[in-house]
Amino acid sequence: MTTNRQNGSLYTNIQQQIATIEFGHPASNSFPSELLARLAKEFISVGKNDAVSVIILKSEGDKAFCAGASFDELVAISNLEEGKQFFSGFANVINAMRTCGKLIIGSVQGKTVGGGVGLAAACDYILATENAAIKLSEFTIGIGPFVIEPAVTRKIGVSGTAELTLDATNWKNAYWAKEKGLYAKVFESQKELDEEVALLSEKLASYNPVALSEMKKALWQGTENWDALLTERATISGQLVLSEFTKKALSKFKK
Incomplete structure (x- = not known):
């Protein structure tokens, strides 16, 4: 099932202490700002829910996992405040995932670009399929x-992030992402992926929820400054998107 709603869809299903958060958008599961805001809120709300021990994050369909932020909204940015707001979308989601208090398992079934790579990197453990190639193409626009x-650097190190960012036109395959530490395991089919995600989440949900929550804190230690850091970074991107260079590059892409 894939959504055809312009602002995308977001569903949460809670069963036996496992919350499955599923997002979707007709444009390759990309994120308009409204959907990012809903996702950030959802992580905060599920994080406070005592009936939940573990979270699964997945997207609709069997093709792309996430194409990043909405291209149409990016093109429409006309001032610094709008730019900062737009780029704060993924900042808020990453910070909500970081602080929500529940371990997050990412189920990545397909290609992932830009902000989608950040979304994946903010998961605590990722299972993926062979189709889950990644790309950071931001330099091209x-x-x-x-x-x-x-x-991303927290997961794959400075050299991995540099390679991904500087090689902006090429995809890195799922096995590259596994080797670098972004993915824990890679499967041949979506069926195998779904089975393994279910199995892992059931195991985790059977463990002491306080131990899981304390482990989450331990894994993210040293990131306490990210609220301020990611907001600063959103300002940098907001300034860049208003530059002549970027406006020209975006108009080419639009055509």
């Missing part, structure tokens, strides 16, 4: 992956 960089 005159901006950079500034907001998501801390999350």
